[in-house]
Amino acid sequence: MVKHSLRDVLASARHKKRPALIVDVKLRSPRDGELISGERLEPYVRALEEADVDALATPTDGQHFGGSLDAARRIRKNATVPLMRKEFFASVAQMDESLDTGFDAVQLTLSTIPDLGLVREMKARAEVIGLEVVVCVRTARQLETAIDLGAAMVGIANRDITALEMDDGTVQTTEELVSLVPADVYSISESALLSAADVDRVAAAGADAMVIGTAIAKSDDPASMVRALRGGA
Numbered sequence: 139m140v141k142h143s144l145r146d147v148l149a150s151a152r153h154k155k156r157p158a159l160i161v162d163v164k165l166r167s168p169r170d171g172e173l174i175s176g177e178r179l180e181p182y183v184r185a186l187e188e189a190d191v192d193a194l195a196t197p198t199d200g201q202h203f204g205g206s207l208d209a210a211r212r213i214r215k216n217a218t219v220p221l222m223r224k225e226f227f228a229s230v231a232q233m234d235e236s237l238d239t240g241f242d243a244v245q246l247t248l249s250t251i252p253d254l255g256l257v258r259e260m261k262a263r264a265e266v267i268g269l270e271v272v273v274c275v276r277t278a279r280q281l282e283t284a285i286d287l288g289a290a291m292v293g294i295a296n297r298d299i300t301a302l303e304m305d306d307g308t309v310q311t312t313e314e315l316v317s318l319v320p321a322d323v324y325s326i327s328e329s330a331l332l333s334a335a336d337v338d339r340v341a342a343a344g345a346d347a348m349v350i351g352t353a354i355a356k357s358d359d360p361a362s363m364v365r366a367l368r369g370g371a
């Protein structure tokens with residue numbers, strides 16, 4: 139299998155001084171209900187690819203986000219760009235499961251994995267088997283922890299995942315934290331980006347990438363939105 143590197147995508151975006159666009163293929167959201175129906179999944183992913191999306195992510199949690207490993211395999215089959223798994227990870231074995239499913243990267247979210255020993259073990263296992271790791275943070279303190287863990291890529295969560303995204307997050311969180319990210323670590327602004335103005339704000343703040351799910355899934359023309367957001371930043 140060809141390995142697609144999310145880190146390479148972020149390095150290239152930094153070089154071009156334009157944040158990479160990672161689309162979160164999120165089948166449902168706790169806030170908005172169904173976003174992508176089962177029959178729309180393949181055409182949706184193909185449209186994103188044709189619009190030159192930089193990378194994809196998908197939550198495999200079924201209970202709140204409507205995801206599954208089966209849906210992830212269908213996404214993998216229809217996409218050549220790097221694919222990152224989001225999940226309420228609870229075991230090291232899920233790293234191997236992620237690789238076997240076809241993921242290139244996993245996101246370890248400090249708010250949902252309070253046991254730092256477990257985060258360390260997951261990160262170590264992921265790296266041994268060739269998965270890339272994004273450590274996702276919500277506060278300056280968590281960012282320090284991510285740096286101590288040796289994270290090469292950090293996600294900055296604009297919304298609180300422990301509130302299942304029911305909070306009114308804004309890109310202000312990214313604006314506050316991104317300048318604290320060391321120069322040799324890549325930063326990704328995640329969630330609550332709704333408009334070109336939000337994209338401009340995270341670009342101006344200096345983020346290397348952004349994750350957008352809901353706004354693109356709800357758009358009448360997701361491919362045009364991807365092109366506009368990539369070109370507009």
Ligand SMILES: O=C(O)c1ccccc1NCC(=O)[C@H](O)[C@H](O)COP(=O)(O)O
Nearest residue numbers: 162197224225226247329330350351352
């Ligand atoms: O962040 C996580 O660790 C996570 C774990 C399990 C399910 C979902 C998770 N995150 C959700 C998201 O990251 C957002 O859906 C994504 O950033 C897109 O946000 P939005 O553009 O606001 O739909």
